[in-house]
Amino acid sequence: EAGVTQFPSHSVIEKGQTVTLRCDPISGHDNLYWYRRVMGKEIKFLLHFVKESKQDESGMPNNRFLAERTGGTYSTLKVQPAELEDSGVYFCASSQGRVGEQFFGPGTRLTVL
């Protein structure tokens, strides 16, 4: 069974540009989460989808971040325009139910120059 996959693994962009991160959850997992780890800090929750609906987006830093999950399958996280402080590793996780184990992807390392 394939795990959670994320694309790209690395992204280097200039300040002001747009970047879109993609997450493919484990097949059949309705719950999808985004997290971010800024260097030297803890991993922080960004938002939670149940199927295509945003269940909790309390961790989204600001309106430069837009997450979507059309059709309840894969999800994208767009940062527009990117700022220096957006640099970090973005993790995606999925679970079968709301209390199920969250399985994490390898992360996307975003560097904003």
Added chain:
Amino acid sequence: AQSVTQLGSHVSVSEGALVLLRCNYSSSVPPYLFWYVQYPNQGLQLLLKYTSAATLVKGINGFEAEFKKSETSFHLTKPSAHMSDAAEYFCAVRDSGGGADGLTFGKGTHLIIQP
């Protein structure tokens, strides 16, 4: 609001020695508690979890953790360290009261194994 404190950003032990990684949490009610491990270039992998059943929880790779409500702690231990245990370890909590499902993580502890 929940919070997690992991004591020590780096812990070094000799191969074969006891591993002890500390985790304390702050929560208004006993939460669900987790330990994750991240090996280089990989995602986080669940080691073990506490969800209000037995307070001593056994996980994969010989790790275990004990939930101590009075100390608000969930320390991770392994009797004998192996070189393959070198990784970064994260303690995390989640609301057990039907609220938010996102995990709150500690800052992580790098476990270094000395030969």
